[in-house]
Amino acid sequence: MVIVAEPKQVVAPGELLAEGDHLLGDNSFKVGTKIFSACIGIFEVDGNRVTVVPLKGGYFPRVGDLVGGRIVDVGLSGWTVDIRAPYEAMLPASETPGPRGPRRRDLSESFDVGDMVLSQVLAFDRTRDPLLTVKGPGLGKISTGRVVEISAAKIPRLIGRKGSMISMLKRETGCQITVGQNGVVMVWGKSPENERVAVEAIYMVEREAHTRGLTDRIREMIAKSNVVGEVARTQAA
């Protein structure tokens, strides 16, 4: 078992990572005994597992993910939602809260084309498009605040280890921030200026996700902006 590429460094597609009996993590593949990177990303070694954390890439749906989506069509029994994935998602009327969901002709009164909706991925596999639900606390139409779209590959960095980055951002900017796994981030602040600073911080994470010292640099940037932070109300996210 030999590690060939340097861990924590940027690797390119086709670059040799390791040779031997390692476990294949995301974005790595094996040919014979050789393990290669499948994308441009950071090479990580965790015990016996080799992984490449992508620096770029779209969102690939997983069951249970929280996603922010835009309604693109209102159908007879539900809505078509753009969740920035290779597949359009469906939100059936039966997956909205209430005794039996809205009646057919009320569908566009609940969610209309262009509305932003926070939902959860209920089902998804290779043979069909993702199925969404808005039954759940905090899910539903987003009517206020700002919506930021960043690369889904950077969401883990935005959340941080045990939520450290996102907690710091909420605290320092005084904003509520809900992070969709698909890169759609919703921000509510007590003033437009607070929201602006939070948005700038989010873009900064996206740009510099692979660098060190990021948390401190962001904290500094927020401090320079003179917005008043506060302890954010805890919310189920």
Next chain:
Amino acid sequence: MSFTPQLPPVAKLEQKTVVDLVANGKRIDDRTADSYRPLHIQVGLIEKANGSAQVSLGKSKVLVGIKIETGTPFPDTPDEGVLTVNAELGPLASPLFETGPPSEQAIELARVIDRGIRESKAVDMKSLVLLKGKKVQVVFVDIYILDHDGNLIDAASIAALAALASAKLLKAELKGDEVVYKPGLHPLPLNNHPVAVTFAKVGKTIVVDPVLEEEQVMNARLTVTIEKNGNICAMQKGGLSGFTQDELKTVVHLAVQKAAENRAKILAAAKG
């Protein structure tokens, strides 16, 4: 825009059969890896064309017609005639072909055949000039696929050469503004006899003259066109995968041999 084609309607079991047979040195029609299917060439079927040839390569059938008309030369070659090659892969030949403008497959086929004829300087382009810069003869090579059972490129190449080699035209002259034809048919002057040889890589084995079932499972395809002196005058790789450097070297040498074999048959048929 070019896009990955739909999968051919072949059951996985049939595909596996073809691949396994080839890997064991046999083919679905019992040939060796380096043999062609039975080849039949008939010339002169279309009297209204200057030249024509119908080729059966196994069950693939191609008809090529040559028409020689007058036209204007290209501005950058005022002292040369014009050669143009077109191919039709029409719905008659296969349930996989549709009506409409030429598909990328038809365009590729025509351009590969064109390259073979043009780069080998098979047709004496200078002999087609009537008035330099103004009027020349245009050789139209039209390829009609009648039945698709694999390796349309080689079938078309054989038919095109047979048609050109048996084509006849009247001597043309410019009298003032008019083109005047002298009586008496002459053969179209040909300086070379290019022949295309196509290989398919099935699994890890390379076979010559792929039949349709082999084309449907192949990884990649290579056409090598050889001119009469054994030199290469065109090459075209197709298919979703590729070849190693060694495979390419082997294939090129085999192409020279196979082209010579087919060339002899073509020229014999063109005479007869």
Next chain:
Amino acid sequence: MPEPKQPEKLIDDKGVRIDGRRLDQLRPIKLEVGILDKADGSAYIEQGKNKILVGVYGPREAHPKHIALPDRAVLRCRYRMAPFSVDERKNPAPSRREMELSKVIRESLESVVLTDLYPRTTIDVFIEVLQSDGGSRCAGITAASLALADAGIPMRELVAACAVGKIQGHIALDLSDAEDKYGEADLPVAWVPNANLVTLLQMDGILTTNEFEKGLTMALDACKTIHGMQQEALKKKYLVIKEVAEEREETEVVA
């Protein structure tokens, strides 16, 4: 604009080509990754006077639905030359040459993209030749590989491409437009290093079998060099951000 005149000689008595190169020398190559905003991935290449921009979109829902494949992504590729890219203005209507090149370029990329991961989608590659000077399909493939990687689309490896040819009886690397026009043969080649496969190969002209073998070897060596440049260009973007941003030791990058 009138076509430039045919040069008297393509190679002088000292073995120097009209642009000053030796027979086995590549033209200067410049590669940039991620320069377009809206495309999911993009890359730009300059090779000699070639200027080619590639944008990639996808994987995205297949439209029209009937071209979708049930178990893999469909790769779509369009090679297009801008009307002002050549000496004599090119008619914007798609030409047969562009259709053929779109096909062979797509076929050169198919084996590296991990299409099985995205059934029923398309991955679209748009190659725009802004200025053409010989070898544009190869330069296009080199840039398209980078654009696919820039889009984060999982790939086995990058595809590198380069053409060789014959000028005045000599095998020469990376022909310019004049050399292709007035030379005796042109042989574009694309290659994937790990699988060691040639995924694009075309030839027009006349070559002996020996000349072909020599030319192929020369082209593959150049592809190796270009492949190194591709990896560098891909990583460069991130390394620059890294250097500029890092000021002190920090906690490790979180996965």
